[in-house]
Amino acid sequence: MAQDSNRVTIVHGGTVVTTDGPVRADIVIRGERIAALMVDSDGVQADERIDATGLFVVPGGIDAHTHFKEPDPNLVEGFEMGSKGGIAGGITTAIEMPQASPAATTGQHIRDKRNLIPRASHIDVALWGGVVGQPQEQIEEMIDEGIVALKAFMPASSPGFPRANDVVLHDTFKLIAGRDDLPFGIHCENDDMLTAGIERLQAAGRKDPLAHAESRPPMVEVEAVHRALFFAELTGARIYICHLAAADGFKLVKEARQRGVKVEAETCPQYLVLDHSDLEKHGPFARCAPAFRSRDEVERIWEYIYDGTVDVVSSDHCGYTMESKEAGLDDIWKAPLGCSGIQTMFPALFDEMINKRGQTLERFVELSATNPAKVFGMFPQKGVIQVGSDADLAFYDPQRSWDVRGKDMLHRNKWTPYEGKTVGASVVRTILRGKTVFDSGQSNPVVGAPGDGKFLPRGYGRDGANAR
Structure with a gap:
């Protein structure tokens, strides 16, 4: 309005x-x-x-990675309720991920989502388009409908959103090579390694919260980051590493950037503020992917906040129902992957960065507003306080x-x-x-x-x- x-x-x-x-x-x-x-x-x-x-007074926050799950026939969240949490957390723009019912993988899906926004959302919304191995013509349709980025999963994801194998990744990077206005966002975890990790722990009778973190350690991310960066460098396309929670992954990003690879990377407050102790305490309500990390790993990730390697902090908000999360109270594997966070994200980051770690307000604004605006083509209309x-x-x-x-x-x-x-x-x-x-x-x-x-x-x- x-x-x-x-x-x-x-x-x-x-x-x-x-x-x-x-x-x-x-x-x-x-x-x-x-x-x-x-x-x-x-x-x-x-x-x-x-x-x-x-x-x-800072620029309104831009949450570059959130799952409102519109269209939302099962009332998991939706634009209206999810964005209401956003405004309480200082967020004025969200970029909605494509997992929904149906997943947003065609031009028609993007049109349907786009038409919901001015009726339902409390905040401005841009859209990601999903890559699931569909014909490339459907990807081009989504681009024509105004998506700001593409998204693929290297591991298996939700129903209707299969993992992208190496052929799909390579071909999509090749398709968008030369399009500097369109990053390709990747959830980087090695599917074979995390699947084997889960199976081994389940066979050993493990179903406690920490078993989740042990099933997908940082090296599961690091291998996938290495592979995704290879395809990006090979094709010359832009790559955006989503919710990275492995310090050695940021090391690879930093090195690739020095070689001229067009790469941006995000992390989330749950990998900067929370750790294994919170996973143990909250169990299924802290089950997400990547998993919460050890305190040592958290501190190593902060080094890449300090040196400027991390471009964006996003929420990866995924507000599943209480009932679905409670299913994992006695068996962590039964809880869906995802944490709510759109309302807490930037206050928690502000407190940790400014009050506790003495970082500058400018760096907070870079991570929360200016950089996401630049990465996703909204700057200088968004992400900055200027005439x-x-x-x-x-x-x-x-x-x-x-x-x-x-x-x-x-x-x-x-x-x-x-x-x-x-x-x-x-x-x-x-x-x-x-x-x-x-x-x-x-x-x-x-x-x-x-x-x-x-x-x-x-x-x-x-x-x-x-x-x-």
């Missing part, structure tokens, strides 16, 4: 994180876009003034702590692998294209509505006014 193009909103008193770093500035918003950054806006007439004193950009803003109180409880989550299914943890930073307001959609100061903090969001086609950063 578009904002009145003449409406003026001023955000004043806050610390604004721009590409030049944090500055004390007022943000003047006209309609849906940022009209000015000013030292003092007292003389400017406005329809609304928002006091951000004591807060950090002309969409007025997508998240307001952080760096000292307002909160105890994470599943029952408080705004997404559909009320569980979280962060249950019981204290997060030392909070999102107190979220603005989407000039409109406040979340305000923690209200009795009902969700002040936006389904349909506030819109579909973002590939190239939105170049010609954002043409978004459908």
